[in-house]
Amino acid sequence: MIFEMTTQVRVSDMREGQEWYKILLNREPDFVPHSGFxxxxxxxxxxxxxxxxxxxxxxxxxxxxxxxxxxxxxxxxEQLQIDGFEIFxxxxxxxxxxxxxxxxxxxxxxxxYLDKNEEQVRIASIVGKAKK
Numbered sequence: 001m002i003f004e005m006t007t008q009v010r011v012s013d014m015r016e017g018q019e020w021y022k023i024l025l026n027r028e029p030d031f032v033p034h035s036g037f038x039x040x041x042x043x044x045x046x047x048x049x050x051x052x053x054x055x056x057x058x059x060x061x062x063x064x065x066x067x068x069x070x071x072x073x074x075x076x077x078e079q080l081q082i083d084g085f086e087i088f089x090x091x092x093x094x095x096x097x098x099x100x101x102x103x104x105x106x107x108x109x110x111x112x113y114l115d116k117n118e119e120q121v122r123i124a125s126i127v128g129k130a131k132k
C-alpha cells in the first residue's frame with residue numbers, strides 16, 4: 001500500500017534554492033531537518049524536497065495543480081522573473097498547463113482544471129473539504 005509520496009529537486013546553492021522555492025510555493029518550508037535540505041508538504045502526504053547537490057538538469061516536469069494559472073503566471077514572472085511561461089491547452093484535455101525551469105534546470109509546472117466542478121471534487125477528495 002502506498003500512502004505518501006516525495007519528490008526531490010537538487011539545487012547548487014541551498015540558500016538561493018530555498019528562497020526560490022519559498023516564493024514559488026508562497027510559504028516557508030514545513031521541515032528543515034539539517035542544512036542543505038528543506039521540505040514542503042504540498043498536499044497531505046505529498047512532499048517536495050529541495051536538496052543541495054548537483055542538479056539533474058531537465059528533471060521533471062513536476063506539475064502542481066492551481067486554481068488560477070494566469071494569476072500564478074503574473075506572480076511568478078514578477079517575483080521570480082521566469083521566462084517562457086507559456087500556457088498550453090488542447091480540446092481533448094480537461095486542463096491547461098505550463099512548464100518552466102527553476103534556475104538549476106529542474107522542470108516545474110502548474111496545471112488548472114477547466115471544469116471548476118471537477119476541480120472542487122478533486123480538492124474535496126484530497127483535503128476532505130472544498131476550499132473557496
